Amino acid sequence: MDGANIRAIPAGISGPYGGVPCYLTVIVWKMPDITRFAPSPTGGLHLGHVASALAGWRAANESGGHFLLRIEDIDPGRCRDAFAHDLMADLRWLGLDWPEPVRWQSRHLADYAAVLARLGARGLVYPCFCTRRDIADEIAASAHAPHHAPDGSVVYPGTCRHLSPTRRAALLAAGTPHALRLDMGRALSVPGARDLTWHERGEGRQRCHPELFGDVVLARKDVMASYHLCVTHDDALQGITLVTRGEDLRPATSLHRLLQHLMGWAEPEYAHHPLLCDASGRRLAKRDRAMTIAAMRAAGMTPQAVRAAAGDPGPVMA
Numbered sequence: 001m002d003g004a005n006i007r008a009i010p011a012g013i014s015g016p017y018g019g020v021p022c023y024l025t026v027i028v029w030k031m032p033d034i035t036r037f038a039p040s041p042t043g044g045l046h047l048g049h050v051a052s053a054l055a056g057w058r059a060a061n062e063s064g065g066h067f068l069l070r071i072e073d074i075d076p077g078r079c080r081d082a083f084a085h086d087l088m089a090d091l092r093w094l095g096l097d098w099p100e101p102v103r104w105q106s107r108h109l110a111d112y113a114a115v116l117a118r119l120g121a122r123g124l125v126y127p128c129f130c131t132r133r134d135i136a137d138e139i140a141a142s143a144h145a146p147h148h149a150p151d152g153s154v155v156y157p158g159t160c161r162h163l164s165p166t167r168r169a170a171l172l173a174a175g176t177p178h179a180l181r182l183d184m185g186r187a188l189s190v191p192g193a194r195d196l197t198w199h200e201r202g203e204g205r206q207r208c209h210p211e212l213f214g215d216v217v218l219a220r221k222d223v224m225a226s227y228h229l230c231v232t233h234d235d236a237l238q239g240i241t242l243v244t245r246g247e248d249l250r251p252a253t254s255l256h257r258l259l260q261h262l263m264g265w266a267e268p269e270y271a272h273h274p275l276l277c278d279a280s281g282r283r284l285a286k287r288d289r290a291m292t293i294a295a296m297r298a299a300g301m302t303p304q305a306v307r308a309a310a311g312d313p314g315p316v317m318a
Helices: 047-062 081-093 109-121 132-141 165-173 184-188 227-237 252-263 293-298 303-309
Strands: 004-013 020-029 034-037 066-071 125-128 179-182 197-200 204-207 217-219 242-246 269-273
Touching: 034 047, 034 242, 047 066, 047 242, 047 269, 047 293, 047 303, 066 081, 081 293, 109 125, 109 179, 109 217, 109 227, 109 252, 125 165, 184 252, 197 252, 217 227, 227 252, 293 303
Parallel strands: 034 066, 197 269, 242 269
Antiparallel strands: 004 020, 125 179, 179 217, 197 204
């Protein structure tokens, strides 16, 4: 049976002549996983990417599900089509496959604008005209030390949230560059928003703390939509049921669950895997050019050797 594990459990039935040994057949249904790998094409694919891609690919294949590839090229200043095509070639060389067409986020900007418009109509986002220097000066002038979000960023002090409607309208009419921020206080006032959890595979329900991020940016001056908004929208749109990604993104799950709740999007399951590190314990990153898959291919490594270096245990057992 596809998607089922069949187990025989020994049991005994008591009667006038003693226990009669028998076995109960228990069918444990396992729903197929729909997973995705969603890299940003800002450089070459490295072992850390491969580990993440393999985690999603294996989960989908072992459950009889589907593995999708998505190109998160929302940042025009850093992303390059050539990198995207190169990473797809590397993934195919490694033996991974996915259905076409691949979703390129840069080709769906209207989708993200529509989400921002819906949030704006509910008063859940506001324009922020502050520069980085403005924010730094505001924090420096404060009597309190700056607060940091779980991802290490500085929590926005809320300067533009307190602008009068007249002042805000004047700045917008003048064409002043601005970002769009989530009004965390208003978002958390939505029924159920303060009681969110997510299911971490192998660990159970985890408590969400989106308030720790403060008024996060959902659209920048130079990028129409943020990673947080795009990834939650696309996971819902594509029917992703299991999000596999690095442990460094675990804190962001609280924020993603809040956006899912606000927009009425389905909640996927999550599985955060350990990060690959070099011999010194430093996380592998795109700055480590020697660790790119292209470099490994050029050095004569086989796909199997590269997969093993990324922690792949071997053939998929469907």
